[in-house]
Amino acid sequence: MLHYDGMSPEPHHANIVDIFICHRFAVVKFMEIIRRLRTAYFMLNIIWLSFFFIAFLCAAYRLFILGDTTAFNDITLATFTLSKTAFEIALGLTGVLCFWMGIMKIGEKSGFIELLTRFLSPLLKRLMSEVPANHPAFGAMVMNLSANMLGLDNAATPLGIRAMQHLQTLNPLKDTASNAQILFLVINTSAVTLFPLTIFTYRAQMGAADPTDVFIPILIATYASTMAGLIAVASVQKIKLYDPIILAYLGGFSALVAGILMYFSGLEQIAMQQQSALVSNFIIFTLIIVFMAGALRKRINVYESFIEGAKDGFQTAVMIIPYLVAMLVAIGVFRASGALDIALNGVRSFLSVFSLDDRFVDALPTAFMKPLSGSGARAMMIETMQIHGADSFAGRLSSIVQGSTETTFYVLAVYFGAVGIKKARYAVACGLFADFVGIIVAICIAYLFFA
Numbered sequence: 001m002l003h004y005d006g007m008s009p010e011p012h013h014a015n016i017v018d019i020f021i022c023h024r025f026a027v028v029k030f031m032e033i034i035r036r037l038r039t040a041y042f043m044l045n046i047i048w049l050s051f052f053f054i055a056f057l058c059a060a061y062r063l064f065i066l067g068d069t070t071a072f073n074d075i076t077l078a079t080f081t082l083s084k085t086a087f088e089i090a091l092g093l094t095g096v097l098c099f100w101m102g103i104m105k106i107g108e109k110s111g112f113i114e115l116l117t118r119f120l121s122p123l124l125k126r127l128m129s130e131v132p133a134n135h136p137a138f139g140a141m142v143m144n145l146s147a148n149m150l151g152l153d154n155a156a157t158p159l160g161i162r163a164m165q166h167l168q169t170l171n172p173l174k175d176t177a178s179n180a181q182i183l184f185l186v187i188n189t190s191a192v193t194l195f196p197l198t199i200f201t202y203r204a205q206m207g208a209a210d211p212t213d214v215f216i217p218i219l220i221a222t223y224a225s226t227m228a229g230l231i232a233v234a235s236v237q238k239i240k241l242y243d244p245i246i247l248a249y250l251g252g253f254s255a256l257v258a259g260i261l262m263y264f265s266g267l268e269q270i271a272m273q274q275q276s277a278l279v280s281n282f283i284i285f286t287l288i289i290v291f292m293a294g295a296l297r298k299r300i301n302v303y304e305s306f307i308e309g310a311k312d313g314f315q316t317a318v319m320i321i322p323y324l325v326a327m328l329v330a331i332g333v334f335r336a337s338g339a340l341d342i343a344l345n346g347v348r349s350f351l352s353v354f355s356l357d358d359r360f361v362d363a364l365p366t367a368f369m370k371p372l373s374g375s376g377a378r379a380m381m382i383e384t385m386q387i388h389g390a391d392s393f394a395g396r397l398s399s400i401v402q403g404s405t406e407t408t409f410y411v412l413a414v415y416f417g418a419v420g421i422k423k424a425r426y427a428v429a430c431g432l433f434a435d436f437v438g439i440i441v442a443i444c445i446a447y448l449f450f451a
Contacts, residue, residue, distance in 0.1 A: 047369075047376060051330035055337035062338065074336040082332035086324040089382065090317055092205045097313035100197050103288055105309025106302055108147075110294030116146035123249045127230075127239060128180045130170070137166035141184055148406075149194045160188060160411075161418040168419040176423040177416060183233045185415055185427050189406045190229040190434035193222055195287065196403040202382060203399055208390035213273060215280035216260060217396075217445040218403035223257050225405045225438025232430040265448060272449055327379030331365075335383070340365065359451070360443045362387075362394035367401045367439045371432060374407040397446040404438035 055075050062071035120142045131137055140163035147159055163184060171178040177185070196218050203211035227250070234241050241250065264272050295302045334340050344365075348358045366380040381402045385395040408431040416424060 047373060048326065048330050051334040054339050055333040058337035058339040058342070071337070075333040078332040078336035079329050082329045083325055085386070086328040087321060089202075089205055089328075090321045090324055093201055093320075094314060094317040096201045096204055097317045098310040099313070100201060101313030101316065102306035102308075102310035103291060104195075104197065105312070106295050106300075106305045107287070107291035108309075109298070109300050109305050110291045111298060112146075112291060112294060116149060117142040120145060122245055126243050126245045127183060127234075130178075131167070131180050132170075135166065135170070137163055137170070137180075140166055145187065148188065157414065160184075160415055164415045164419050168421075171419075173423075174419075175421060177421050177425050177427055179237050181416075181419075181421070182425060182427045182430070183230075183237065183239075185412060186229040186233050186430045186434060187226065188415070189408045189411045189431045190222070190225040190438060193218070193403055195284070198378075199381075199399050199403050202378070203385070203390050203395075206382065206385040206390040206395070208385075208395075210277045210281075211390075212280040212284055213277040214396055214399045214403070215284070216264070216276050217400045217442070217449050220257055220261065220445050221400050221404035221438050221442040223253065224441035225434045227254075228437035229430055229434030232433045233426075236426055236430070269449075269451075276449060323375045324379065324382075327376055328383060331379055331383050335387075357447075357451075359393050360397055360446070363397035363401060363443075363446075366398040367442075370401060370405060370439070371408040371435045374410060377402055377407070393446065393450055396450050397443065400442040400446055401439055404442045405435045408432060408435055 059071040059075050062068040117139065121138060124138055124141055125131075125133060128138075140159055144159035144163050164181060167178060167181045167184065168174065171181065196215070199214065199218070200211045203214070230250075231241070233239070241247070264276060267275065292302055295305060331340075344361050347361050347364065351358045351361070363384055366377050366384060369380050370377040381398040384398040385392075388394040390396075408428070412424060412427060412431065416427075
């Protein structure tokens, strides 16, 4: 029974009120995130439905106007063929995902994220001068970016949301994105990925002779998109990129990438591909050893950590089956109807007017889909590798494009939705500009390495 003395609420009563208020606040925030996610998924819903409706219209045109009686047979057969293919791909991914997710779990526990956090903190403090020096937002932001660099998506997302929540406490206009929030979001959507695990995994499953031969091209492309996003935001926010600390970081990164480009551009094409694969494999296996050594140094049970991550890999492989089926079947009927060929042939015809090489056109579906839908872009990449081959020019280019940026609209919906921001200001424009630069550089790098 609750008692009230007329002056102050009984302690248990106060606890109940506080709990009720906290739970209600949490529910409101959760519903706001769901609302934002529904906006992102609404766009994906429109794209997915469009594949089927356009395929139907193209098949009807082939049947009733051109007299092609095989049109509807082609798209119906595609639904069965691609459904089976999607499951087989997911099944084949299970072992590879289990291994690499296990390795990444070791890297997570070895303290590698903490090391990257210490390394990147001075740069972020200069770029976001309005955020107090010892504010907890810096820790969450750097850990998020570090997790993204290592391809730890499951760890990166909650850290990113936490960083946005910290930044929101400094935001005077709660429904409008602050400068710091926009900069963090754009860096996130174009963030450098040092370890594009999922792309290597899909390439291995699709039969690539060397799944990691796109590692250095991806590194260059994702660096270009990150720099483009940073420069775009800095130009709007009047950030002084000539600050000595900022120049030291950006100059060091740029010198490294420029050195890589200069070295490989001076090689013959075959030697370039061979040495690129050698360097990529050396770096990747060295990282594995570094992760294990760090875990041993911290007296962590490496085997148990690996098993823990491998279990996550198995769950991920099972979880992606419905998404693969949905997107691969939609893209399959779109291609079987002839609609995709019509669109790509239109681009080729335009390029032929200027006598330009059109080999990159087959990878454009991945590029167009990337800012809109991560699962859609992944399905486009797989479909391109399946049709043209994992080691074809289009197959490699689609892999580089896939690794060049994040999914702008999805990240915006999740991160801004988590803190109730409705007015994104120039965040979308800067994010899309970074995507565009990343895609253009990906195409140029693919011609340099693989044409």
